[in-house]
């Protein structure tokens with residue numbers, strides 16, 4: 501998130517538009533912290549829990565001072581592998597596209613995806629196993645001798661500085677951002693556990709969210725094992741993210757089916773009007 505005009509991407513919003521939207525929402529809705537969000541006695545339907553995903557440095561450094569001034573609580577969900585210096589698979593794909601190496605990559609690993617819609621198709625768990633493609637990309641970059649030239653995430657040191665802010669809590673968005681439903685039981689456990697302990701070792705308990713932000717956040721992104729593991733580590737609910745139409749007609753597949761609470765999230769858009 502920055503002041504530059506975002507690409508025509510529904511998930512991007514400029515800092516200016518973000519601030520305007522937050523101030524407009526604040527007039528009619530109450531931004532609450534996680535305890536108020538869970539509190540059933542707090543009957544107001546006009547409450548919002550604000551969250552961010554993926555540990556981008558530009559997001560946190562831009563929003564943290566603003567939200568502190570506005571007294572708005574929020575949860576910043578991180579992927580612990582980014583703190584170890586790894587690029588998320590999606591940023592590896594962006595690097596591939598920037599270097600114009602998509603065709604070479606597809607041919608070398610015999611990948612059955614369209615070169616034109618490559619980024620979009622890699623997000624579809626029916627077409628792509630995010631763990632396999634992430635490993636192939638790692639292998640490809642090593643063979644091509646391509647080093648990661650940028651690191652867009654917060655380091656552990658950055659995060660500990662932001663932990664001094666009053667309004668922030670940190671949350672678990674898995675270790676690697678793989679699609680959990682495509683992994684084995686041990687791999688799912690690893691993805692959730694690694695981040696769970698990263699948070700516990702680095703932040704006081706009151707700064708850690710009891711929610712889990714599901715990577716990809718659609719009905720295809722989790723399974724019964726995911727829910728079992730989330731229960732095991734004591735999570736109270738999972739956050740989903742998908743366009744509204746995706747949820748329509750799919751309510752029979754909701755997390756409640758697994759006796760687990762799921763929260764649908766409104767995704768940002770540059771041109772929301774209130």
Ligand SMILES: [Zn+2]
Nearest residue numbers: 553554715716
């Ligand atoms: Zn994410």
